[in-house]
Amino acid sequence: MNASKIYKKYDKQVIEYMSNLIKRLESQYGQINEEWRISLDLIAFNYDIIRKCQEDIQKNGLEKTDDRGRLSKNPALATVNQAQGNLFKLLNSFGLNLLSKSKIKDDSNDDSGLDDLLA
Numbered sequence: 001m002n003a004s005k006i007y008k009k010y011d012k013q014v015i016e017y018m019s020n021l022i023k024r025l026e027s028q029y030g031q032i033n034e035e036w037r038i039s040l041d042l043i044a045f046n047y048d049i050i051r052k053c054q055e056d057i058q059k060n061g062l063e064k065t066d067d068r069g070r071l072s073k074n075p076a077l078a079t080v081n082q083a084q085g086n087l088f089k090l091l092n093s094f095g096l097n098l099l100s101k102s103k104i105k106d107d108s109n110d111d112s113g114l115d116d117l118l119a
Contacts, residue, residue, distance in 0.1 A: 001032045007044050014048050025094060039090055046087040053080035 003019035021043065025032055032040070053076040063071045091097065
């Protein structure tokens with residue numbers, strides 16, 4: 001399964017993340033089943049949302065001024081929280097959680113962000 005072709009609409013980091021995730025799944029299960037494709041697409045989508053929200057929060061801060069001049073929480077905070085919850089559930093459905101992390105073959109050059117999300 002070629003992540004750079006399948007997930008080409010996403011930025012480089014999402015593609016790298018998905019490539020490393022697919023390698024881990026292939027290592028663990030031998031192959032990627034076609035019925036997993038929707039879940040993998042949702043993982044890429046939620047990871048992309050998380051990255052975009054993180055960029056927004058870094059750029060605009062935790063609070064924003066609304067159209068009436070009042071300070072309120074940055075809406076990206078709620079969005080990133082929901083996307084992280086979705087991502088963790090999806091990863092868990094593949095057995096990628098804190099308990100199983102040590103069982104998965106680890107690439108020494110893996111800089112996908114998967115370890116940060118599971119830590």
